[in-house]
Amino acid sequence: MEKLYPLKFKKVFKEKIWGGRSFSEKLNMILPTEKLYGESWEVSSHKNGMSVVENGRLEGKTLEELFLDYKGDFAGENIYTKYGKKFPLLIKYLDINDRLSVQVHPNDDYALRVEGESGKSESWYILEASEDARLIMGLKRGITPEIFAQKTKDKDFKNLFNVISVKKGDFISITPGLIHASLEGSVLICEVQQNSDTTYRIYDFDRLVDGKLRELHLDKAMEVIDYENIPRISSEKNRVNIKIDGGLKQEIIRDKYFNIDKLLLEEKFEDTDRASFMIYSILEGEGNLTCDGVSYPIKKGDTWYIPPKLEVAVEGKLEILKTYL
Template sequence: MPNMLKYPLKFEPILKEKIWGGQKLNALLNKDSNLPNIGESWEISDVDGDISIVSNGALKGKTLKELLESYKAELLGEKNYKIFGNKFPLLIKFIDAKEDLSIQLHPNDALAAKRHDSFGKTEMWYVMQADEKANLIVGFNQEMTLDKYKSHLEAKKLTEILNYEDVEEGDVFFIDGGRIHAIGAGVMLAEIQQTSDITYRVYDWDRVDAQGNQRDLHIDLALEALDFNMKDDFRVSYPKKENQTNKMLQCPYFISNYLEITDTVKKENTVDSFIIYMCVSGEAIIESEQFSEVIKKGETVLLPAGIKTYQITSKNARVLEVYV
């Protein structure tokens, strides 16, 4: 394959119908679908069975897997390719919760490798829109033990020991492996996570689908995965200075920054990684002498590691910048 990896890549959204999904991804983010309950739009995915397909430019129609196999370090960066090979390390989503998601958690790397031959699932949420009085569940509201947790779960009183956080646009949360959590009704958010689709549900509000069936729970699997520590490091504070890169979150799996752009911001890739931009408000132009690509609210682009200098121009954009 000749080297055509010299522009920002967009991908076809992979839309997921969910029992708790709604219509915001369609109405607010222009995800074209007739599905009644769109819960998730997978923007960049290397999950088996859901591999992203390029939607723009010379590589249109190629899968992310084909790009990895053809371009390797030029796509991922040298250090990333040595670690991940032909696996893309991040899964990028937009999520609309019309109803509460299940109360759930994800395994860490060690447990996910042992049980599922998979990455673990550490994730970050950026709240894009929240209805009045909307909230999230993150962690416990008191010191927790295995026995106390199990007794509340069995008595259907789990919600009494969970920590609820009111949310509004711009709030950021860090959800590491093992932390119990749930996105609440009325919240639309951008999610950055490790490439993993492993979720352990522990409570699903006793709801049933159109056929009267409850979704599977994973109560026993969750017990070994649960982190009972009372950590309050989940709400992320970050600066919001205009026209510069504001550091948001750094963890072993990804780094995320916030850009509020009202002019032109010159960028240089010095991190030996691909760079992802998620537009969470307004629209912007990402350009260089070789390319020009518009990114609008609800769109995501992937800049290959081989692209070193470019600029982002806007009058009104808010953008999340993500790399490994």
């Protein structure tokens, strides 16, 4: 097989009642209509939003096809051996301008048994946040399953949730069982998650979509909620800056499902991590990505999938969220 190269995928946009226009206004994306969009799926092999290559000789190929055809050359030998026939991650952007429904995700054991797919551990990197942005993250201390069941039955959601304020640069680890939602203000988020689309909706603020209330999943939610779950949150100012050639690196998370670094580059940077695929989410700036001597222009709003084993160099004043395993 011919050698792989850095891939860009067509963005899969999802209209949402809570969406907006920030993908166009802040991330250089061309939206297909004037409607409100809440999600842009950037790298996905999930059936609900399959990524399709838009650059080079592999144009038109799906991520799933490439993973199955190129195996370890596409993802890394150890990763292909571990995950077999299903690519492990899903990368997306969220544009939240209204209340995101109160929801929870299952873990692997529950999701595989009940839904036939992996669980959903995810993380949110806050790109932009209004001054009044507040999120629901977990339950208030002392809320037991019995209290929760009674209050949700009575549709009494007061004094139930843990509410936090967020700002640009915050990072939140949303592990399975953690109840979460947006409550006030607007946020623009880069989300890294397991390859799953399983979400259990607990409360949707009684909104109507096409004249109907959206379906809730209280029975399943009650089975997967972790009542003691407190989210891991890090802010920009509290992270350690590690000096690297060309700039700085922040090690944001090390997890069994994904690793995330933030790169703050001023000059040429050579990335020597070649055992795993890497996904570059370009948060700020513009420059060039060079792989095996071939250069590609990159800019804010781009997402690049870099197969393993390539010689990678980046030039430009850039902020990059780098995801890998």
